Amino acid sequence: MIPRITIAQAGAHVGESVQIAGWLYNLRRSGKIAFPILRDGYGLMQCVAVKSALPEALFETIRNLTQESSIIVTGKIRADERAPGGFEMDVENLEVVQRVPESDPYPITPKDHGIEFLLEHRHLAIRGLRAHAILGIRHEVIKAVRDYFDSHGFTLVDTPIFTPAACEGTTTLFEVNYYEDNKAYLTQSGQLYNEATAMAFGKVYCFGPTFRAELSKTRRHLREFWMVEPEMAYATLEDVKRVAEEMLVFIVGRVLENRREELKRLERDVTRLEAIQAPFDRMTYDEAIEILHQKGSPIQWGDDFGGTDETLLTQDRQRPIMVDRFPASFKAFYFEPAADRPDVVLGVDVLAPEGYGEIVGGGQRIHDLDLLLQRIEQHKLPKEAFQWYIDLRKYGSVPHGGFGMGIERAVAWICGIEHIRETIAFPRTLYRWAP
Amino acid sequence: MIPRITIAQAGAHVGESVQIAGWLYNLRRSGKIAFPILRDGYGLMQCVAVKSALPEALFETIRNLTQESSIIVTGKIRADERAPGGFEMDVENLEVVQRVPESDPYPITPKDHGIEFLLEHRHLAIRGLRAHAILGIRHEVIKAVRDYFDSHGFTLVDTPIFTPAACEGTTTLFEVNYYEDNKAYLTQSGQLYNEATAMAFGKVYCFGPTFRAELSKTRRHLREFWMVEPEMAYATLEDVKRVAEEMLVFIVGRVLENRREELKRLERDVTRLEAIQAPFDRMTYDEAIEILHQKGSPIQWGDDFGGTDETLLTQDRQRPIMVDRFPASFKAFYFEPAADRPDVVLGVDVLAPEGYGEIVGGGQRIHDLDLLLQRIEQHKLPKEAFQWYIDLRKYGSVPHGGFGMGIERAVAWICGIEHIRETIAFPRTLYRWAP
Numbered sequence: 001m002i003p004r005i006t007i008a009q010a011g012a013h014v015g016e017s018v019q020i021a022g023w024l025y026n027l028r029r030s031g032k033i034a035f036p037i038l039r040d041g042y043g044l045m046q047c048v049a050v051k052s053a054l055p056e057a058l059f060e061t062i063r064n065l066t067q068e069s070s071i072i073v074t075g076k077i078r079a080d081e082r083a084p085g086g087f088e089m090d091v092e093n094l095e096v097v098q099r100v101p102e103s104d105p106y107p108i109t110p111k112d113h114g115i116e117f118l119l120e121h122r123h124l125a126i127r128g129l130r131a132h133a134i135l136g137i138r139h140e141v142i143k144a145v146r147d148y149f150d151s152h153g154f155t156l157v158d159t160p161i162f163t164p165a166a167c168e169g170t171t172t173l174f175e176v177n178y179y180e181d182n183k184a185y186l187t188q189s190g191q192l193y194n195e196a197t198a199m200a201f202g203k204v205y206c207f208g209p210t211f212r213a214e215l216s217k218t219r220r221h222l223r224e225f226w227m228v229e230p231e232m233a234y235a236t237l238e239d240v241k242r243v244a245e246e247m248l249v250f251i252v253g254r255v256l257e258n259r260r261e262e263l264k265r266l267e268r269d270v271t272r273l274e275a276i277q278a279p280f281d282r283m284t285y286d287e288a289i290e291i292l293h294q295k296g297s298p299i300q301w302g303d304d305f306g307g308t309d310e311t312l313l314t315q316d317r318q319r320p321i322m323v324d325r326f327p328a329s330f331k332a333f334y335f336e337p338a339a340d341r342p343d344v345v346l347g348v349d350v351l352a353p354e355g356y357g358e359i360v361g362g363g364q365r366i367h368d369l370d371l372l373l374q375r376i377e378q379h380k381l382p383k384e385a386f387q388w389y390i391d392l393r394k395y396g397s398v399p400h401g402g403f404g405m406g407i408e409r410a411v412a413w414i415c416g417i418e419h420i421r422e423t424i425a426f427p428r429t430l431y432r433w434a435p
Numbered sequence: 436m437i438p439r440i441t442i443a444q445a446g447a448h449v450g451e452s453v454q455i456a457g458w459l460y461n462l463r464r465s466g467k468i469a470f471p472i473l474r475d476g477y478g479l480m481q482c483v484a485v486k487s488a489l490p491e492a493l494f495e496t497i498r499n500l501t502q503e504s505s506i507i508v509t510g511k512i513r514a515d516e517r518a519p520g521g522f523e524m525d526v527e528n529l530e531v532v533q534r535v536p537e538s539d540p541y542p543i544t545p546k547d548h549g550i551e552f553l554l555e556h557r558h559l560a561i562r563g564l565r566a567h568a569i570l571g572i573r574h575e576v577i578k579a580v581r582d583y584f585d586s587h588g589f590t591l592v593d594t595p596i597f598t599p600a601a602c603e604g605t606t607t608l609f610e611v612n613y614y615e616d617n618k619a620y621l622t623q624s625g626q627l628y629n630e631a632t633a634m635a636f637g638k639v640y641c642f643g644p645t646f647r648a649e650l651s652k653t654r655r656h657l658r659e660f661w662m663v664e665p666e667m668a669y670a671t672l673e674d675v676k677r678v679a680e681e682m683l684v685f686i687v688g689r690v691l692e693n694r695r696e697e698l699k700r701l702e703r704d705v706t707r708l709e710a711i712q713a714p715f716d717r718m719t720y721d722e723a724i725e726i727l728h729q730k731g732s733p734i735q736w737g738d739d740f741g742g743t744d745e746t747l748l749t750q751d752r753q754r755p756i757m758v759d760r761f762p763a764s765f766k767a768f769y770f771e772p773a774a775d776r777p778d779v780v781l782g783v784d785v786l787a788p789e790g791y792g793e794i795v796g797g798g799q800r801i802h803d804l805d806l807l808l809q810r811i812e813q814h815k816l817p818k819e820a821f822q823w824y825i826d827l828r829k830y831g832s833v834p835h836g837g838f839g840m841g842i843e844r845a846v847a848w849i850c851g852i853e854h855i856r857e858t859i860a861f862p863r864t865l866y867r868w869a870p
Contacts, residue, residue: 006588006637008588021668021669021833022637023634023831024831040637041590041633041634041635041636041637041638041668042588042636042637068830068831069831070831070832070833072669097831097832097833097834098802098831098832098833100829100830100831104829106830106831107830121823121826123628123631123823123824123826123827124631124826124830126592126631126632126635127634127635131635132635132636135590135592135635135636136590138591139590139591139592142591143581143585143591146578146581150578153441153443153477155476155570155571155574156573156574156577156578157561157570157574157860158644158661158859158860159860159861160659160860160861160863160868161596161644161646161659161863162658162659162863162868163868164868164869164870174611174612174613175611175612176609176610176611176621177609177610178609178658178868179865179866179868182868184868186611193558193860193861196558196559196561196870197561197860198476199458199476199562200476200561200562200566200567200570201476201477201567201570202441202457202475202476202477203476208643208644209593209596209643209644211596223597223613224595224596224597226593233456233476234456234507367533385869388556388558388869388870389558389870391556391558391559392558394535394539395503395535395541395542395559396458396459396503396504396505396532396533396535396541397505397532397533398456398505398532398533399532424593425592425593425594425595425628425632426594426595426628428595428596428597430614431614433595433597433598433599433613433614433617433619434599434820434823435599435631435823435824
């Protein structure tokens with residue numbers, strides 16, 4: 001029996017007759033020869049169908065194939081350096097599973113389509129080479145993230161999606177009627193729960209979808225995005241920085257190791273990725289403000305960085321920057337203040353180079369009960385809803401910290417693409433929640 | 436400097452002085468010796484504090500430690516076969532990070548608490564040995580699932596949580612105000628999207644939270660649960676069964692390999708797990724009905740199995756059963772009918788032994804355009820909302836199939852526990868969405 005293989009396995013079958021099931025990606029032809037390019041989800045294979053070697057009806061069928069028709073091709077694999085994947089297939093037989101009719105052709109043609117059209121047809125557009133490369137890298141990034149944490153003593157503990165209260169403000173919450181008239185909210189971050197699970201497991205991470213009902217419509221925002229969030233008991237800001245750095249270097253290394261093909265297809269300058277090595281540049285917020293002033297930014301001490309500031313800070317650097325010790329004024333209630341300066345907190349942002357900006361945000365959390373109670377009051381948070389979180393400071397509180405990394409932003413940076421909507425199969429933006 | 440280790444690493448440090456940071460799990464003591472048991476998220480360590488070997492104040496501190504106080508213990512590791520983990524630690528020093536006061540003691544004591552109290556205090560209860568074991572096995576199951584698919588040519592493609600329409604009926608949907616007055620629904624299954632991504636990647640899986648606004652309050656239902664769903668292009672029912680079987684054997688094998696300690700703590704009969712080997716028993720729905728009749732069930736042909744039926748079918752078997760070829764009447768619109776019998780569809784359920792019932796459900800999907808259109812009409816589904824799904828049958832349709840496995844049910848079965856609410860850190864049931 002002829003073995004069924006994927007295009008990725010072609011190299012192990014040179015000189016053999018095999019079967020590959022896929023879809024017609026493209027077709028060139030003349031009167032005597034046709035070159036159907038086959039796509040099977042693992043790669044592209046240029047097939048060669050020679051009229052004189054095939055039954056006449058079969059050659060005509062091949063000559064008249066339409067884009068995205070599903071076909072099963074039988075043929076002999078031949079190494080050919082000129083071919084895209086390094087192999088070609090001499091067609092011996094071809095079965096048409098479903099032929100896309102000329103009367104209703106595949107809507108996405110090689111011509112340029114507008115972005116709205118492509119998002120409307122996202123269920124088909126993901127078959128394209130670019131989407132395929134980006135989503136393949138996304139898979140690799142997610143696998144690398146999990147492998148990193150799984151092999152460094154972290155336990156995956158999924159945190160809930162339905163939450164009774166907001167982690168950071170209520171204006172960007174999606175509300176759900178949970179039971180009768182009781183409201184629940186879709187999680188914006190698993191962090192508060194991570195703080196509970198870290199006290200049970202030492203080191204934990206959660207990794208799931210998070211939701212922000214933001215009204216902003218920028219290239220850096222999705223309403224539904226995936227986030228990985230590690231949290232460590234008995235950890236300080238320095239531990240958080242070390243883990244974030246190590247994890248990022250590991251992820252980029254994995255992508256370089258396993259996804260060269262995809263990076264090439266995206267025309268990514270891989271030297272920019274090869275430069276992502278420890279140690280990252282480290283600076284305090286104060287130092288960052290000084291640099292920004294030298295570069296002409298009007299930013300004032302106490303302001304959060306804008307996109308332009310992040311670009312100014314990173315533009316002449318090869319490696320990510322870790323900025324820490326931020327003004328308490330614009331950071332969430334749970335940040336531990338610096339021991340030597342109560343107006344700054346032990347938060348850290350990791351800014352990616354090339355204008356990608358913040359990809360990681362985290363820090364050390366308050367572990368003192370009285371200070372936490374004070375902050376909850378200052379931030380006018382509902383103490384009752386936070387009672388369980390307060391409990392963590394009553395029963396064996398320890399210094400602890402962690403961070404969050406949005407997967408889509410990390411993938412956009414690694415792929416070198418402009419808009420994060422391309423980094424997820426079915427992006428959910430302000431005006432789009434279909435298909 | 437004295438190295439900081441976890442309890443899991445003790446074996447590599449026998450005879451050395453090390454530091455372990457954790458929490459007081461328990462304490463036995465007499466006038467001259469105290470045995471604080473330390474918990475650090477990785478295991479338990481019995482420490483031995485001898486009065487004559489320590490400064491008086493320190494020994495008094497140790498003697499008076501309270502449950503769950505956070506402590507950092509320095510001491511020498513000694514192998515001791517009688518100790519729970521095989522090692523003990525002779526205390527040289529002990530730093531109290533935070534002492535839980537007698538006036539407000541840790542609420543979960545060794546006495547029996549009611550389940551409502553424990554769920555109310557779930558943020559603390561997860562520190563307990565039982566919860567720790569179950570959630571550790573959950574971590575292992577999830578890692579095994581991902582490793583299985585990642586190493587078998589599947590691409591992880593996350594499917595959206597916000598969806599414009601329901602996959603299977605609308606009565607159990609959670610509704611969200613997405614943008615202005617537009618509604619979106621929380622996903623019940625990534626399957627329909629998987630069918631799109633499988634046409635792009637060949638073999639895919641999604642793995643994320645899913646939501647059912649069910650009003651049932653049983654030991655097998657959660658309103659928020661995690662599901663893994665593989666989908667394969669160019670696949671038939673037989674492929675689906677083979678992959679489900681292989682995956683389940685792989686997962687159980689991994690748990691047996693890496694989580695013996697946890698299984699023992701849960702008093703799991705591991706011979707039941709060791710028996711989970713291929714091939715699983717296979718039978719058609721028709722054969723299952725016959726067996727059920729022989730066993731006295733009143734079930735009629737055309738009825739779905741109830742819990743009792745699943746128990747009757749599996750009670751005298753060691754391995755899971757795969758039941759296929761179900762009546763079309765109670766299965767979803769997208770199931771491919773059997774070629775030889777249009778009244779049955781190519782669905783398969785995998786039933787776990789010991790009364791755990793369905794842990795996997797899946798099958799082959801309709802790939803013919805006209806048949807799909809007919810089914811959408813018969814099931815009175817909104818054709819407009821399914822247009823993108825219909826597209827998949829117009830542009831290179833191929834036979835395809837997959838399945839879904841609820842992680843919580845699989846973990847409950849593997850752990851041998853009764854209620855799935857214990858298999859997730861923060862269960863969301865009909866009346867509970869906090870903490």
